[in-house]
Each structure stands twice: as structure tokens, then as C-alpha cells.
Amino acid sequence: SDPTPVTVIGLGPMGQAMARAYLDRGHPTTVFNRTPSRADALVAEGAKRAETAAGALDASPVIVLSLTHYQAMYDLLGPGVDLLAGKTLVNLSSDTPSASARAAAWAADHGATFITGGVMVNPPLVGKEGAYVFYSGPSEAVERHRSTLEVLGRVDYRGDAPELAQVWYQAMLDLFMTILASTSHAAALVGSAGVPAKDFFPYAEELIGQMPYFMQGMADEISSRSYPDQGGNTAMMAAGMEHITDATVEAGLDPGLPAAVRDLYRRAIAVGRGAESSTVLYEMIVDPAA
Numbered sequence: 001s002d003p004t005p006v007t008v009i010g011l012g013p014m015g016q017a018m019a020r021a022y023l024d025r026g027h028p029t030t031v032f033n034r035t036p037s038r039a040d041a042l043v044a045e046g047a048k049r050a051e052t053a054a055g056a057l058d059a060s061p062v063i064v065l066s067l068t069h070y071q072a073m074y075d076l077l078g079p080g081v082d083l084l085a086g087k088t089l090v091n092l093s094s095d096t097p098s099a100s101a102r103a104a105a106w107a108a109d110h111g112a113t114f115i116t117g118g119v120m121v122n123p124p125l126v127g128k129e130g131a132y133v134f135y136s137g138p139s140e141a142v143e144r145h146r147s148t149l150e151v152l153g154r155v156d157y158r159g160d161a162p163e164l165a166q167v168w169y170q171a172m173l174d175l176f177m178t179i180l181a182s183t184s185h186a187a188a189l190v191g192s193a194g195v196p197a198k199d200f201f202p203y204a205e206e207l208i209g210q211m212p213y214f215m216q217g218m219a220d221e222i223s224s225r226s227y228p229d230q231g232g233n234t235a236m237m238a239a240g241m242e243h244i245t246d247a248t249v250e251a252g253l254d255p256g257l258p259a260a261v262r263d264l265y266r267r268a269i270a271v272g273r274g275a276e277s278s279t280v281l282y283e284m285i286v287d288p289a290a
């Protein structure tokens with residue numbers, strides 16, 4: 001069957017890459033952006049320009065949104081809610097899980113189907129090998145539009161609840177961004193002794209490559225909420241985190257990152273869990289009052 005017509009609303013780097021992927025795969029593609037000039041290049045490549053948000057909704061059964069936050073969707077579509085009936089909104093913008101849940105209810109109130117998405121690659125990789133997108137919402141809608149969604153990357157469907165794709169996206173970015181930040185922190189720490197970053201990075205890469213080994217068993221520990229000492233217990237690790245934080249302060253660097261981890265260790269020690277494995281920090285995270 002012919003490719004489904006798609007409207008892409010929001011033409012930042014991500015929305016532009018998405019519109020281009022749809023054009024490449026032969027989908028009739030309509031584009032709309034608050035700042036109209038960001039559509040110019042895509043129109044030259046064959047996209048149709050919607051002059052208004054209403055026109056953008058009217059043009060296609062599937063409306064892909066790629067905006068800074070969910071408020072931008074309400075700002076753009078709020079005035080034209082009467083045109084939402086029968087549409088499938090696929091919102092690939094970042095926001096909180098609760099924002100996704102509220103948006104699904106809002107769409108349903110106006111007769112639209114809402115699919116939440118979280119794109120797991122940067123714009124140059126959209127639609128390319130290895131790209132994937134978390135989705136959640138009605139499985140029937142995801143199945144009906146599967147071939148259209150697959151243009152952006154592999155469809156990784158996480159379940160019915162609208163917030164699921166968002167919380168998966170947040171969790172993956174949480175991991176990604178804290179690793180990037182701690183890499184910068186560690187480079188600054190060793191740099192405070194005059195070590196060039198280029199000498200440090202091969203060691204950083206090796207350690208990060210070994211993380212699957214260190215993560216073995218963590219899923220079982222967290223699932224069973226039991227944290228047997230595996231030869232590197234929390235008390236030992238806590239002492240190390242105190243030293244890293246002190247070293248950071250001595251070097252005149254921002255101590256926020258190691259101090260946050262140190263504080264989790266301090267709490268674990270304070271509640272008498274020093275003899276357990278360091279995965280016990282999970283308990284401190286899920287119970288901030290512990």
C-alpha cells in the first residue's frame with residue numbers, strides 16, 4: 001500500500017531529520033514550524049508547507065511532533081483542538097512521564113489517539129542502521145502505523161501506559177548523561193595534576209567497556225532486594241568516595257557530582273548496610289527518607 005501521509009510539527013535538528021527520513025521513504029510529508037523559515041530547505045526537497053497548525057493537522061492522519069517540551073504541543077495545537085478527532089498524534093518530544101499521561105488524556109478528550117515516543121539516537125542517525133525509538137500507548141495504534149513508525153528506526157514498544165516510553169527514555173538518558181558528566185569530572189580531577197585529557201581517555205574507555213562485568217548480578221540483587229557482599233562492600237567503597245570528594249575539593253573543582261554519590265554511601269553506612277554490596281545504594285535511592 002502507498003506510504004501514509006505524515007505531518008511533522010517541530011523542525012529543530014530532530015524534526016528536520018525525521019521529515020527528511022519520511023521524504024526519502026516516499027511518504028507524502030507536510031511540515032510545520034513556529035518559525036516558518038526552518039521549513040524552507042525541506043520544502044525545496046519536496047515537503048509540503050502547512051501555513052498554520054490547523055493546516056498541519058488537516059494534511060495527514062499521522063502527526064509526528066518533535067518539540068522542546070509538551071507545552072509546545074499545547075501552544076501549537078490548543079487553538080485547533082476541533083481538528084484532532086480521528087488523528088494519531090505521535091509525540092517524540094522529551095518531557096516528564098506525567099506530562100505524557102496528561103497528553104494522552106487530553107488527546108482522548110478530543111477524539112485523537114496518542115502515542116508517546118522517545119528517540120534513542122541523535123538527528124544524523126534517525127532512520128539509519130541501529131536507530132530505535134521507544135513507544136507506548138495503544139498497541140493497536142502502534143501496530144496499525146508500524147511501517148510509518150519504522151521509518152525513524154526500530155520500533156521498541158514498551159506497553160500500553162502512555163508514560164512508559166517517556167520513562168524508558170528518561171532512564172536511558174539518566175545513565176548516558178551521568179556517565180558523560182562523570183567522565184568530564186574524572187578528566188578534570190586527573191587534569192588538576194597536569195595530566196592531559198588525551199592520556200586519560202584510553203583508560204576511561206577501557207573502564208566503561210568493563211562495566212557489563214561490574215554490572216553482573218545487579219539486576220538479581222535489585223529484583224530480590226538482597227545485596228550479598230561480593231568482595232567490594234559498601235563500607236570500602238564509601239571510604240573511596242569520601243577521598244574522591246575530598247580530592248575534588250582540594251583541587252578546587254566542583255564537588256557536586258562525587259558529593260552526591262558520597263552522600264548515598266554515607267546514608268547506607270548510617271543505616272547499617274556497610275557490609276552489603278554497593279548495589280544497596282538502590283535502597284537509598286528508592287527511599288530518600290532512609
Ligand code: NDP
Pocket residue numbers: 009010011012013014015016033034035038066067068069071072073075076092093094095119120121122123
Ligand atoms: P529543540 O528541543 O530545540 O526543538 C525545537 C523545536 O521546538 C522547534 O521546532 C521549536 O520551534 C519548537 N518549539 C519550542 N518551544 C515551542 C513553543 N512554545 N511553541 C512552538 N514551538 C516550540 O531541538 P531538537 O530538534 O533537537 O529536539 C526535539 C525533541 O527531540 C526534544 O524533545 C529533544 O529532547 C528530543 N531529542 C533530541 C535529540 C537530539 O540529539 N537533538 C535526541 C533525542 C531526542 P522554533 O523553531 O520556532 O523555535
